Amino acid sequence: MPAWHKKRRWKPILLKTAAVLFVLWLGFVGVVWWSMNQQPEKFATVMSYMPGPVVFLMAPFETMWMRARAGSLQPGDHAPDFNLATLDKTSHVALSSLSSKGPVVLVFGSYT
Amino acid sequence: MSFLVVYILEAHPSDVWQMESNIKDKVVFASPKNEEERALVAGACVSKLGVKIPAVLDGFDNTVEKAYTGWPDRLYLIDREGKVAYKSKPGPFGFHPDDLKTAIEKTVTAGKLAENRPHYLEVRKIITTN
Numbered sequence: 001m002p003a004w005h006k007k008r009r010w011k012p013i014l015l016k017t018a019a020v021l022f023v024l025w026l027g028f029v030g031v032v033w034w035s036m037n038q039q040p041e042k043f044a045t046v047m048s049y050m051p052g053p054v055v056f057l058m059a060p061f062e063t064m065w066m067r068a069r070a071g072s073l074q075p076g077d078h079a080p081d082f083n084l085a086t087l088d089k090t091s092h093v094a095l096s097s098l099s100s101k102g103p104v105v106l107v108f109g110s111y112t
Numbered sequence: 113m114s115f116l117v118v119y120i121l122e123a124h125p126s127d128v129w130q131m132e133s134n135i136k137d138k139v140v141f142a143s144p145k146n147e148e149e150r151a152l153v154a155g156a157c158v159s160k161l162g163v164k165i166p167a168v169l170d171g172f173d174n175t176v177e178k179a180y181t182g183w184p185d186r187l188y189l190i191d192r193e194g195k196v197a198y199k200s201k202p203g204p205f206g207f208h209p210d211d212l213k214t215a216i217e218k219t220v221t222a223g224k225l226a227e228n229r230p231h232y233l234e235v236r237k238i239i240t241t242n
Binding site: 040041044045047048062065066069070071072073074075076077078079080081082084085086087088089090094095096098099100101102103104105106107108109110111112 | 113114115116117118119120121122123124125126128129130131134139141143151153154155156157158160161165166167168169170171175176177179180181182183184185186187188189190192194195196197198199201202203205206207212216219220223232
């Protein structure tokens, strides 16, 4: 009987393919997780190489992000004091001097 | 009660991880190379968006951002004892001003109760002694 008449065994092929895809996916998720735990510039650089929304569709991005960027500061902790220049550089603002007068809302962010 | 914007490193500079929405909104800035350049983008942000809240600039070593894990955006409420009363989850997913509002209401109420407690104790003393 010629070789091409042999019944193809699809099951092992499918299983192997699934295993390979799973390992690739794990590696992909691993890279994303690793990058989330780097400094923001590095994470952004890694993300800039990801094609479009692929990363959001293929990894539990939001859950991973919440954990990676949780930070060590907890409610009830002493807020680290800082003394930063105002944008026009005419004066400095210290958190401790503001908070001694009352509660302070801090809004972290950038234009982009 | 005071509000303070801490302007930190860019989230989506045009030379790194550009966002379509930023192109649409014409918010296209390359990564600032030094503190002066960061101050320029921060100034553009405040004037274009009409931000009335006082703003300070994090140093180029991002010390304050690191201490608070503030990137890309985050909200905090610090109480009058200098303790963290509310910390939002990391932005953009965790940036919820409504949760901050609830936290402010709680803190302010707690503050008022603490402020009024001596008066309350005084009144109770008068009532019980009479």
